[in-house]
Amino acid sequence: MITMSDTVKKIEKLGTEITKQIDEGKEPNYSIPVRSLGNVYYDKVSKTIKLGDKESKRHFLNIGHARKFMQTILVASEVKNLIKHGATTSIRDLYYALKHTIEGTKENVFEDQSESDPLIEDLEASLGLLREELHLTASTKGxxxxxxxxxxxxxxxxxxxxxxxxxxxxxxxxxxxxxxxxxxxxxxxxxxxxxxxxxxxxxxxxxxxxxxxxxxxxxxxxxxxxxxxxxxxxxxxxxxxxxxxxxxxxxxxxxxxxxxxxxxxxxxxxxxxxxxxxxxxxxxxxxxxxxxxxxxxxxxxxxxxxxxxxxxxxxxxxxxxxxxxxxxxxxxxxxxxxxxxxxxxxxxxxxxxxxxxxxxxxxx
Amino acid sequence: MITMSDTVKKIEKLGTEITKQIDEGKEPNYSIPVRSLGNVYYDKVSKTIKLGDKESKRHFLNIGHARKFMQTILVASEVKNLIKHGATTSIRDLYYALKHTIEGTKENVFEDQSESDPLIEDLEASLGLLREELHLTASTKGxxxxxxxxxxxxxxxxxxxxxxxxxxxxxxxxxxxxxxxxxxxxxxxxxxxxxxxxxxxxxxxxxxxxxxxxxxxxxxxxxxxxxxxxxxxxxxxxxxxxxxxxxxxxxxxxxxxxxxxxxxxxxxxxxxxxxxxxxxxxxxxxxxxxxxxxxxxxxxxxxxxxxxxxxxxxxxxxxxxxxxxxxxxxxxxxxxxxxxxxxxxxxxxxxxxxxxxxxxxxxx
The missing domain is CATH 3.40.1360.10 (Dna Topoisomerase Vi A Subunit; Chain: A, domain 2)
Incomplete structure (x- = not known):
């Protein structure tokens, strides 16, 4: 059974690895599993569809990665807050809770929910946790x-x-x-x-x-x-x-x-x-x-x-x-x-x- | 409060009026409220949208009405059965329960659910009953x-x-x-x-x-x-x-x-x-x-x-x-x-x- 503090620890690990890179004067980066068809297979042991082990790296100093890098850290940090406060929220709420203009600029951290949703899936995949364990709710009908x-x-x-x-x-x-x-x-x-x-x-x-x-x-x-x-x-x-x-x-x-x-x-x-x-x-x-x-x-x-x-x-x-x-x-x-x-x-x-x-x- | 037997009585009234017409050698017909925009108004007393009092007649011996006439009687009779058996069903089930080929012909009583649904609304409107009182269920999400x-x-x-x-x-x-x-x-x-x-x-x-x-x-x-x-x-x-x-x-x-x-x-x-x-x-x-x-x-x-x-x-x-x-x-x-x-x-x-x-x- 995964406890709340295990989840927080997993998120904190992501954070401390990045600050460590910064402290050591290295270029900050992190790895995430590739979530595309090419990395999906049917696992005969668990008898379920599974994600393969291909990973991709996201680099802060790569102009094509920088925005997503910043957004991922924002999402991870808000998720940590949610868990610490024992609150749960929808992925739409999360988007709104984070949305703001970076001070001194006209740049919004997110323009659209379509920017934050895939990052939540990245986090789920890389931490090996369900969305619900990250205190994010999906709509239910059942x-x-x-x-x-x-x-x-x-x-x-x-x-x-x-x-x-x-x-x-x-x-x-x-x-x-x-x-x-x-x-x-x-x-x-x-x-x-x-x-x-x-x-x-x-x-x-x-x-x-x-x-x-x-x-x-x-x-x-x-x-x-x-x-x-x-x-x-x-x-x-x-x-x-x-x-x-x-x-x-x-x-x-x-x-x-x-x-x-x-x-x-x-x-x-x-x-x-x-x-x-x-x-x-x-x-x-x-x-x-x-x-x-x-x-x-x-x-x-x-x-x-x-x-x-x-x-x-x-x-x-x-x-x-x-x-x-x-x-x-x-x-x-x-x-x-x-x-x-x-x-x-x-x-x-x-x-x-x-x-x-x-x-x-x-x-x- | 409308009881089950009140509902059955209302349906039976429709049936006995038609059989009376037949017994008296008259052409069978019944009236239903017109359910179009032209017969809808805002009622200042109840403060709700309401159906007006325009009615139209459906005649069994009119070639343009005969099919709907037969279908309406089928729907009314199945609804009566439902109520008598204390069962409830969906409007989709009702369509399937009634669908059959008329003996000795290749004619189906209904081709499509789009034929039975409006007749249910006709019945609701003419009997002044809610669909639920007719033991028909709508999908709920709440x-x-x-x-x-x-x-x-x-x-x-x-x-x-x-x-x-x-x-x-x-x-x-x-x-x-x-x-x-x-x-x-x-x-x-x-x-x-x-x-x-x-x-x-x-x-x-x-x-x-x-x-x-x-x-x-x-x-x-x-x-x-x-x-x-x-x-x-x-x-x-x-x-x-x-x-x-x-x-x-x-x-x-x-x-x-x-x-x-x-x-x-x-x-x-x-x-x-x-x-x-x-x-x-x-x-x-x-x-x-x-x-x-x-x-x-x-x-x-x-x-x-x-x-x-x-x-x-x-x-x-x-x-x-x-x-x-x-x-x-x-x-x-x-x-x-x-x-x-x-x-x-x-x-x-x-x-x-x-x-x-x-x-x-x-x-x-």
Missing amino acids: IIAGKMTVKDGKDTIDLARMGSGGWGVPSNVEPEKIEIKDLDAEYVLFIEKDAVWKRFNEDQFWKKHKCIIITGKGQPARAERRLVQRLNKEYKLPVYALMDADPWGMYIYSVIKQGSISLSYSEEKLATPDTKYLGLMISDVDKYKIPSNVTIKLNLQDIKRIKEMKEYPWFKKDKGWQKEFDLMKQRNYKLELEALSRKGIRFITEEYLPHKIETRDFLG | IIAGKMTVKDGKDTIDLARMGSGGWGVPSNVEPEKIEIKDLDAEYVLFIEKDAVWKRFNEDQFWKKHKCIIITGKGQPARAERRLVQRLNKEYKLPVYALMDADPWGMYIYSVIKQGSISLSYSEEKLATPDTKYLGLMISDVDKYKIPSNVTIKLNLQDIKRIKEMKEYPWFKKDKGWQKEFDLMKQRNYKLELEALSRKGIRFITEEYLPHKIETRDFLG
Whole structure:
């Protein structure tokens, strides 16, 4: 577990190294990992997307580096302040908090938030810390319910008593912030869509089937993924994904499972390689006799995406996935989870899901 | 209070009127309110946008009406089923649940969700019921915290013990679904942005200042607006809005206060005319000595919107608003709530807001 003072120490190390260089009359510089596609790979051991070990140096006395150098130090110093004051803030707030005109000049330290955001990612990557550990928040969208209690600050929150609303997943779900207690569930169900999550919550699926239900309302934010990873790693709960049977839903599954290129520097802390794909599958159309008039024709973007995903290392060697992608292309259609409502609005919770889990009908 | 059986009765009335027409050998038809701009007005009594009394008739034996006639009856009948089974569903699910090919033909009852959605609005408008009362859910984004307990089904939820996450506002917040209990607050703070809400929640502003804090994460969904209206009407809590000082933030305020044209048929149940605009204002820049380098230049769209809003009936007669709009145009800038972070990240909760409320510095 990383404590607040460990984080501060890591930031201070960056600072003291630079002041040491100055004291010794050397040209100040620091190294950061290269965060481009060329330095991203799939790590077979952790089974996640990872950042490689290529580094680049930023030099204070290089006219092309000087501005970013100054900005990085400003960001690092404000982050240290935040942590010391026990405060958390958004990356937008951080930008505004730092923005000012350098005295005696007309030069602003930042012109735009697009200048400060990448530096935060640089810091995350070079310190090996999550944004949330730097006390910076990302926007979250997710909601969760199930037999589980969390301790968040002074509050103890029973996620089995959230009514129809669910608990809004906070931005920081690290163990030092969110303590998981009294977990009484056999698996986690990661649902792509809010509306489908509501169906599962209204039918109290989580109570009958002893599970935790969570949605990220589309592509989940970091916090939802991190929380699911914790439930999987710390509590050994299997994770099942329930997505639309379309390239977008399958891509979201892929991100939950292995991670994304843009967050490659954090994926070891975010991805859950154990995740299984429960549905919806194209092959379910025959299996569950879903009428053909609820299917949707593929567009060019879909076909392109299927071709790309077939080549992803974790899909490429999986016969089940290859068959599923081929079937989608051959049938030339996709379908949404809501299509199951054609069989009755509770078909998904009362027949489809229980049958899928019972027969262990999922893709890896 | 509208009970489930009242709603069913209203739907059944539509059905029995049509079957009566058929039994009497008459041509089946029904009337619905016209939901176009020409039938929308600002009602000075309720102080909300309202739908006028123009009606149009839909005839079964008119070739241009027949399809919609059939679809409306299908939607009404499925809604009745939902209510009778105590189930709730999304409008997308409803579309899928109904979609099928008419036996013996190749004709689908619906081709696309864009065919069923407007019929739901027709039903809402003609029955005078909210979508939620028809057991249809809209997507919600909002989160809420404060000294208040809600009873939602069997669960009693203490909104003062939600940790950093807050309670996700459910889609249906009608009194028969959500019972408000143990309210210990002096006002409601409606915050435009999620990140700003998080600051207020982290600083436990709601505890120190005895208020309820809610955000709709941008333009709020119906549920957030309805819940705030209930707190205002049933519990007489003043409502203050905290928005960006830009035309979009002021427009959101206008929707919270008076309603929108597209939901004009429901605004009496959604709008909260008592809402006051606390900030952020352009005039705050001088008042609170906000540095000019955090302002953002207006674009053409902004200028167009300011011109339009100056003419809204509720802004037109308000000298304060006219001055504010003129100042924005004259200074040619806007600014975001996060700009206050330039004065320190807790400036907004510890100085700005308390001072605003103490000096009653707001616009009506």
